[in-house]
Amino acid sequence: MGKIKEIQAADIAQTVARLCQEANFFLGEDVVAALLRPDEESEVARQVLDQLLENARIAAAEHVPLCQDCGTAVVFLDLGQEVHISGGDLYTAVAEGVKIGYEEGYLRKSMVEQPFSARINTKDNTPPVIHTRIVPGEELKITVAPKGGGSENMSRFTALKPAQGRQGIIEFVVNAVDEAGSNPCPPVIVGVGIGGTAEMTMALAKVALLREVGKPSPDAEVAELEDTILRRVNALGIGPQGFGGRTTALAVHVETFPSHIASLPVAVNLQCHASRHREAVL
Amino acid sequence: MALCIRLPLHGEVIEKLRAGDQVRLNGIIYAARDAAHKRLVEALDRGGKPPFEIEGQTIYYMGPSPARPGKVIGSAGPTTSGRMDAYAPRLMAIGLKGMIGKGARSQEVKDAMRRYKAVYFAAIGGAGALISKSIKKAEVIAYDDLGAEALRRLEVEDFPATVINDIYGGDLYEEGKAKYSITLKSPTRVLASRISPEAIISGIPASGMRTTSMISSASGASGTGSSSVAR
Ligand code: SF4
Numbered sequence: 255m256g257k258i259k260e261i262q263a264a265d266i267a268q269t270v271a272r273l274c275q276e277a278n279f280f281l282g283e284d285v286v287a288a289l290l291r292p293d294e295e296s297e298v299a300r301q302v303l304d305q306l307l308e309n310a311r312i313a314a315a316e317h318v319p320l321c322q323d324c325g326t327a328v329v330f331l332d333l334g335q336e337v338h339i340s341g342g343d344l345y346t347a348v349a350e351g352v353k354i355g356y357e358e359g360y361l362r363k364s365m366v367e368q369p370f371s372a373r374i375n376t377k378d379n380t381p382p383v384i385h386t387r388i389v390p391g392e393e394l395k396i397t398v399a400p401k402g403g404g405s406e407n408m409s410r411f412t413a414l415k416p417a418q419g420r421q422g423i424i425e426f427v428v429n430a431v432d433e434a435g436s437n438p439c440p441p442v443i444v445g446v447g448i449g450g451t452a453e454m455t456m457a458l459a460k461v462a463l464l465r466e467v468g469k470p471s472p473d474a475e476v477a478e479l480e481d482t483i484l485r486r487v488n489a490l491g492i493g494p495q496g497f498g499g500r501t502t503a504l505a506v507h508v509e510t511f512p513s514h515i516a517s518l519p520v521a522v523n524l525q526c527h528a529s530r531h532r533e534a535v536l
Numbered sequence: 537m538a539l540c541i542r543l544p545l546h547g548e549v550i551e552k553l554r555a556g557d558q559v560r561l562n563g564i565i566y567a568a569r570d571a572a573h574k575r576l577v578e579a580l581d582r583g584g585k586p587p588f589e590i591e592g593q594t595i596y597y598m599g600p601s602p603a604r605p606g607k608v609i610g611s612a613g614p615t616t617s618g619r620m621d622a623y624a625p626r627l628m629a630i631g632l633k634g635m636i637g638k639g640a641r642s643q644e645v646k647d648a649m650r651r652y653k654a655v656y657f658a659a660i661g662g663a664g665a666l667i668s669k670s671i672k673k674a675e676v677i678a679y680d681d682l683g684a685e686a687l688r689r690l691e692v693e694d695f696p697a698t699v700i701n702d703i704y705g706g707d708l709y710e711e712g713k714a715k716y717s718i719t720l721k722s723p724t725r726v727l728a729s730r731i732s733p734e735a736i737i738s739g740i741p742a743s744g745m746r747t748t749s750m751i752s753s754a755s756g757a758s759g760t761g762s763s764s765v766a767r
Contacts, residue, residue, distance in 0.1 A: 296716060298556075298698075302660060305696075309666040313611075322601045322611035322664040322684075360610055362601035362684050373571070375683050404616045404638070404661065436709055437616050437639040439661035491717030495638070495660060497556075497698065498712020528662040 259334070259392040261536050263342030263350075266394070269534050270351025273398035274327060275359035277530040278319040281310040284467040285529050288504040289441070299499030303441075306494075306527055317359070321439075321528040324361035325400030327352040327382040330464070334391035345384060348396075353378040364403065385457065397464060399531035405438035405524045411456055414518040420479065423448060423520050428486045430522040431503065436496025439526035441504045443467060444487060447521040449511035459523035462507035464531055471508055480506045494527075538696070544592040545633040545655065553655050553699050555706030561657075561695040565636065567598045567688040569615055572679050573623040576687075580626065587678035587687060590627055594634030599684035600674070601664070609674045609690075611664030614638040617656070621645050628652040636697055640709050649701050657697035658708075670695040 289307055294300050313320040329348050339347070356363055356379040363379040366372075410430040414422045427446055434442075447458025470477035484506040493499025504527070513519060541549055543563030553559070566588060568576065576586050597617050601610030617637030624635060625648035633654050638661035641649075649656060659667055673691035680686050700708045 296712075298558075298712075305660055305663055305666060309660075309663040312669070313665040316665070318604075318665040318668065319601045319611040320665060321662045322599065322613050323615070324601055324611075360602045360604050362599065362610070364684070375685075377683070402662075407616070435640055435713075436658070436661075437618065439638065485720060489718045489720050491713040491715065493712060493716055495658060495698075496640070496709045496712065497658075498708070498714075498716045500716060526662050 263347035271355035274355030296499035332395035336392035408434035591631030597637035613664030
């Protein structure tokens with residue numbers, strides 16, 4: 255029998271609060287490296303990329319959010335099966351952390367109740383969107399990934415016919431980025447989910463965004479697909495902010511899962527350059 | 537390089553502006569998102585007066601993050617303008633001259649810009665920390681209950697923006713894209729950084745190339761786009 259590890263709900267809340275702020279103030283090193291790309295030939299585009307780097311510098315120095323849209327608080331939990339949470343329940347602790355983090359960090363609260371009618375702001379950016387996986391071990395890994403509305407609104411899902419295959423996927427994804435144009439604040443990171451069932455395909459596309467920017471999939475065939483889509487996307491000419499240029503996407507990340515014999519579901523989740531995610535292990 | 541503009545916008549300046557121009561705005565702008573626009577237009581529908589004189593003014597599609605103590609404003613970048621498309625022509629009809637946001641506008645809005653001689657600027661989306669530096673004063677003037685979405689009066693200095701739509705039908709989103717859209721034919725034109733030339737040569741399916749060239753020619757500049765890239 256493995257030993258049980260106790261984790262206090264209060265520690266979870268505190269950790270989530272810290273991660274919400276860090277994610278909003280500090281742009282990841284991987285994104286910074288990608289924004290420094292030397293091969294953008296449009297002068298205007300290069301200026302935009304420089305301004306994004308300057309924005310990241312100011313945000314880090316002054317603890318001002320990188321973007322005023324501090325996002326929906328999306329939280330991924332990898333919960334070790336040997337962990338026991340004491341002093342409260344897990345999801346309440348996560349929500350409490352979001353509340354504290356957004357208040358203390360002077361982050362914008364963007365969640366509204368009853369989205370189809372009243373749309374009343376909940377005033378503390380709760381509820382978070384929580385995805386939990388039970389994993390072996392005695393640790394709790396928490397990833398906070400605030401997601402802005404501008405890029406999230408450009409999400410796409412389709413159920414392709416299996417016969418449409420690889421080429422169908424490429425066309426669908428490239429088209430999604432093309433249609434999104436300047437709305438999701440390019441340069442973007444393109445998250446793609448292939449396989450599973452509809453809700454899982456979408457989740458795969460979101461999880462793909464957590465990968466280190468530009469790190470290819472370990473599966474060679476998938477990595478090759480990522481390359482092909484990236485080249486196609488960057489040939490669109492949209493460029494940073496849609497002003498025209500080569501850098502429409504910094505990376506394409508594809509995650510796959512087996513699917514039903516009748517199905518080939520594909521989802522696209524676009525991540526703006528303000529790619530924010532921070533993790534901690536308790 | 538960038539054109540310095542004193543607000544409010546007037547005819548002469550508006551006539552000079554062309555899609556692609558970089559400008560620095562100075563003076564007063566009003567910040568409003570969809571919720572505030574909805575109330576503005578509802579007020580107008582009821583025959584009421586808007587909370588500020590719209591004639592000649594510029595609206596910035598923005599809802600800031602809260603200001604830290606001692607600061608004027610928090611992060612303050614643009615939101616997606618398309619959500620204001622339903623309201624914008626109505627406001628242009630009563631004199632709105634400038635809009636600042638990000639993302640393409642509907643044909644209806646573009647038509648209204650030509651008709652009423654108004655300009656659409658883009659601010660850099662996701663650069664809210666940087667943009668906040670050019671906002672010198674901020675006050676909520678209406679719809680306080682909307683929080684981040686309240687109507688604000690901002691005093692800006694050297695606020696950086698780019699003309700997207702001018703009054704002549706120019707559209708930087710279309711022109712910029714057309715200029716840089718390419719057809720994937722040879723590896724020399726492919727600039728995605730982490731790909732080896734070998735992968736490019738072996739990895740391009742023929743049908744993919746067909747579709748790419750269709751997209752480029754649809755944007756009207758497949759020929760010029762390719763040649764400018766090849767040089
Ligand atoms: S898409 Fe991203 S960078 Fe653009 S406004 Fe939304 S959160 Fe900010």
